[in-house]
Amino acid sequence: MCEWIWNEILGDSGSAVWRQAASVGDARRFCEEVGLILVCFQSSKYYFVLYQPVDPIDMNLHGYFRSSASYRVRIALNLKNIACTNEFVHLTSGEQQSDEFQLLNPQKFVPVLEDDGIILTQSLAIIEYLDEKYPHPALLPKSEEDRAFVRSIALSVACDIHPLNNLRVLKYLEYNLNLDKSLRKQWYCHWIATEFKALETRFASFARYGKFSFGDSPTIADVCLVPQMANARRFNCPLRDYPILVEIDQNCRKLEAFQKASPENQPDAE
Numbered sequence: 001m002c003e004w005i006w007n008e009i010l011g012d013s014g015s016a017v018w019r020q021a022a023s024v025g026d027a028r029r030f031c032e033e034v035g036l037i038l039v040c041f042q043s044s045k046y047y048f049v050l051y052q053p054v055d056p057i058d059m060n061l062h063g064y065f066r067s068s069a070s071y072r073v074r075i076a077l078n079l080k081n082i083a084c085t086n087e088f089v090h091l092t093s094g095e096q097q098s099d100e101f102q103l104l105n106p107q108k109f110v111p112v113l114e115d116d117g118i119i120l121t122q123s124l125a126i127i128e129y130l131d132e133k134y135p136h137p138a139l140l141p142k143s144e145e146d147r148a149f150v151r152s153i154a155l156s157v158a159c160d161i162h163p164l165n166n167l168r169v170l171k172y173l174e175y176n177l178n179l180d181k182s183l184r185k186q187w188y189c190h191w192i193a194t195e196f197k198a199l200e201t202r203f204a205s206f207a208r209y210g211k212f213s214f215g216d217s218p219t220i221a222d223v224c225l226v227p228q229m230a231n232a233r234r235f236n237c238p239l240r241d242y243p244i245l246v247e248i249d250q251n252c253r254k255l256e257a258f259q260k261a262s263p264e265n266q267p268d269a270e
């Protein structure tokens with residue numbers, strides 16, 4: 001009956017189902033719960049809700065419970081309600097170095113996403129791929145300017161904090177430069193503090209944040225920020241100087257999509 005909305009919203013690749021809701025409030029609540037877009041219109045009797053259901057998709061995520069780049073992809077998959085199987089790569093025992101894994105990713109990094117024979121690496125490239133293929137809910141805002149803002153937050157985390165504190169870097173500090181645990185922690189928290197300070201200032205002065213990094217729905221900025229906050233907590237880096245980051249992180253972690261993606265809730269958690 002409303003094929004045009006369907007097509008406009010989802011394009012050719014999308015799948016959708018109509019649901020009936022007694023009121024617009026119920027419709028909204030339903031969409032919030034499943035984390036998908038609400039397209040609501042009133043017939044004489046009902047409001048209708050459009051959502052993208054869990055697809056029986058042939059996707060496989062190679063990841064590790066504590067990997068924050070894998071954590072980002074898990075959040076994105078959950079927000080979009082995309083079904084995916086898991087392959088666990090035990091990073092601390094070096095499974096990423098195996099010949100078999102290097103066929104998937106010569107960089108020896110998780111995550112790797114296999115989608116129907118396509119092999120994808122780099123968490124942000126994977127997430128944007130998912131966002132293009134399954135556009136709802138969108139993880140990037142509509143306007144160019146807003147997209148640039150959200151990407152800049154995501155990239156601050158993914159390019160300017162995370163690579164300095166990655167497992168292979170920490171191992172190099174330990175085994176090649178003989179830095180003890182407290183110096184490694186100092187290194188870790190130094191890079192967290194440097195970039196978190198800048199992010200906090202950014203949020204405070206641009207005031208584009210709402211419940212989340214940008215407005216009131218999660219974007220790739222949150223998808224990157226939350227795992228980095230989890231890492232900062234794991235290394236006991238002080239967070240008191242970043243109240244905005246803490247608040248955004250707390251709001252995100254109220255959502256099931258973020259909870260289900262967290263390291264402690266993964267089957268390979270130790």
Ligand SMILES: N[C@@H](CCC(=O)N[C@@H](CS)C(=O)NCC(=O)O)C(=O)O
Pocket residue numbers: 066067068069070091096108109110111121122123124158166167168169
């Ligand atoms: N830029 C990459 C980074 C991937 C990455 O650093 N993965 C880490 C886990 S979070 C890893 O596999 N580390 C293995 C190692 O350091 O040996 C991405 O975003 O996917």
